[in-house]
Amino acid sequence: MPAPAEVHVNARFLGEPLTGVQRVGREILAELDRMVAAGEIDRGRWRIVLHLPAPPAADPGLPHLELRPGGAFRSHAWEQLSLPRRAPGLLLNLKGTAPVRHPRTLLHLHDAVTFAWPQAYSRAFRAWWGWVVPRAARRARLLTAVSAFTAGEYERRFGIPRRRITVLPNGHEHVFAAAAEPAVLARLGLEPEGYVLAVGSLDPRKNLAGAAAAVRLAGVEGLRLVVAGGPNPRVFAERGAELPPGTVHAGRVSDGELRALYEHALALIFPSFYEGFGLPPLEAMALGCPVLASDAAALPEVCGRAALLAPPAADAERAEQLRTLAADPALRAELRAKGRAQAAGFTWRACARGMWRLVTAELERS
Numbered sequence: 548m549p550a551p552a553e554v555h556v557n558a559r560f561l562g563e564p565l566t567g568v569q570r571v572g573r574e575i576l577a578e579l580d581r582m583v584a585a586g587e588i589d590r591g592r593w594r595i596v597l598h599l600p601a602p603p604a605a606d607p608g609l610p611h612l613e614l615r616p617g618g619a620f621r622s623h624a625w626e627q628l629s630l631p632r633r634a635p636g637l638l639l640n641l642k643g644t645a646p647v648r649h650p651r652t653l654l655h656l657h658d659a660v661t662f663a664w665p666q667a668y669s670r671a672f673r674a675w676w677g678w679v680v681p682r683a684a685r686r687a688r689l690l691t692a693v694s695a696f697t698a699g700e701y702e703r704r705f706g707i708p709r710r711r712i713t714v715l716p717n718g719h720e721h722v723f724a725a726a727a728e729p730a731v732l733a734r735l736g737l738e739p740e741g742y743v744l745a746v747g748s749l750d751p752r753k754n755l756a757g758a759a760a761a762v763r764l765a766g767v768e769g770l771r772l773v774v775a776g777g778p779n780p781r782v783f784a785e786r787g788a789e790l791p792p793g794t795v796h797a798g799r800v801s802d803g804e805l806r807a808l809y810e811h812a813l814a815l816i817f818p819s820f821y822e823g824f825g826l827p828p829l830e831a832m833a834l835g836c837p838v839l840a841s842d843a844a845a846l847p848e849v850c851g852r853a854a855l856l857a858p859p860a861a862d863a864e865r866a867e868q869l870r871t872l873a874a875d876p877a878l879r880a881e882l883r884a885k886g887r888a889q890a891a892g893f894t895w896r897a898c899a900r901g902m903w904r905l906v907t908a909e910l911e912r913s
Contacts, residue, residue, distance in 0.1 A: 551594040554906060555634035558597035558614075559626055560642050561607050564799075566748065567826050568657050571693070572641035574721050575655075576609055578899035583611035588903065598634050600625040623675065637688070637910060639902070644676075645683040653689040653906065656712070658823025658845075659700040664752045681705045689905050691715045693824040696845035700823070715902055716849075717824050718895030719833040721802075727810055728803035735773065735795055737811070742771040742795070743869065744812040744836070746805070746827040747819075749777065749790065754841070757818040757862055759791030761839075764866035767873045772816070775800050775808060809836040813879075814872055817841065820859045825849045829893055832886030837879055839868050853882065853889035 556576070560569045579595060582588045588595075595612045602616045618629030630638070631649045638649055643657040661668055661676045668676075684690065684701055690712045692698040698712040732739070743762060747753045755774060762772045774790060775797040790796055800808065809815065815831035817840040825846045828838045838854035840846045847856060855872070857864040872878055 551590065551592055552910065553594050553596050553636055554910070555636055555638045556595060556597045556612075557626065557630060557634070557638055557640045557642070557645065558599045559622075559630075561597070561599050561603045562601060567824075568642050570721065570826065571655075571657070571717055573607070574718060574895045575641055575899050575902065576607070576612065578718075578895045579903065580609045580611045581896075582899065582903065587900075593907075596634070598630055600629070623679075627679075637906065639906065640683075640687075644679050645687065647679060647682045647686065649686075652683070652687045653691065653902070653909075654683055654687040655715070655902075656684065656690065656692040656697050656701060656823075658693075658697055658821070659704055660752065660821050660823060662704055663700070664821050667750050667752050689713075689909060691902060691905065693717050694845040694848050696848055697823040713901065713905060715898045716893050717826055717829065718898055719829050719890045719893050720895055722806060722809070722830045722833050725802035725806060727807040728801060729807040729811065731797070731800060731804040731807050732811060735797055737771070737773065737795070738769075739811040740813045740873075741769055742773045742812055743814050743816045743839075744808050744831075745772060745774045745776075745816050746830075747774075747776045747817075749774075752820045754818040754820055754859055755794070756791050757859060757865070758816045759794060760862040761816065761818070761865035761869060763793075764863055765869035765873070766866075767870060770813065770869070770873065771795055773797055773808065773812075775805055805830075806834060809834040812836050814839050814869070816865070816869075817846070818857070818859050818865060819843065819846065822846055822849075828854060829890055833890035835883040835887055837872060837882035838886060839865055839872070849893075851889045853885035855882070 560572045563569050597614050599616050600621045627646050631646045637651050639653045641655045645652045645654045692712050695714050701707045702709045745758050773795045777799050809831050814837040817828050822844045828840050831838050840854050841859040842856040843859050855868045
């Protein structure tokens, strides 16, 4: 009986702090692992191998996938120089970048934010990303994207035909994995529905200043803005690493704490200028938290009719939405119900299955 064919994964993100793109990669791998366990992926025919520069600090909990750490270098140098030699077959790249010279890659696209919003990033990061990403995307055998908006960005900016890119949206199920830890409210001095929540890094495109302005203009007594997340000073420019005055900074929180913050917030406020997808609104909707989001980029695609939308810079309009939401329990209940229904249409299983269909079709062609 022949040995199983190997499907390789660039799993460098397993050794990185958990933010949006790392979350996406981890959840896709978790679904692939479950599909192997359930027999949906035939382990006698396929072996999924995860490559990363060094063993992860914690067990990633993927018992049916093979971890294969090692190689010279670390970080981007490992990805460009070591990984192609260690993964000679089809290589899945789930974080938006890939070895440029690898002849057979699947590249999962998250956004084109470095090109659309360059002022938020350091000069070194812009230079590196600007060299790697267009080349990796053009050379990829298979291209997938988290949203139709992101697929369109790569067509507009890099001339990659839209028909080459399969849209595989992110999922929501991870928000239910950890039990809520409501003690975080007492730690931060918060009351249920006495705050609006912003989730994300301190990247200026997230428009935290606009969120703070909307809360201030709304004039709802006692209403506070809480920000969960933190900056990455190696990526973002210094001007993005400031919080608006009066903001409660929760910093990095556990999944259980974040769940509690969503579940007890008056709303998630997400006035971002640019998102390739927008995972926090999907998480909030899944947990029954009303969403106020911008009408820019991929956010209408994710939120549908289940959120209150306004242009990113429309602070006064967003303030009026907040006032109405705070005064109208029926509207809050309506948005909770619509949000849960909207989120139910976005699942990690559908994403992983779609990706696996592309992988097996590619391997069977060869």
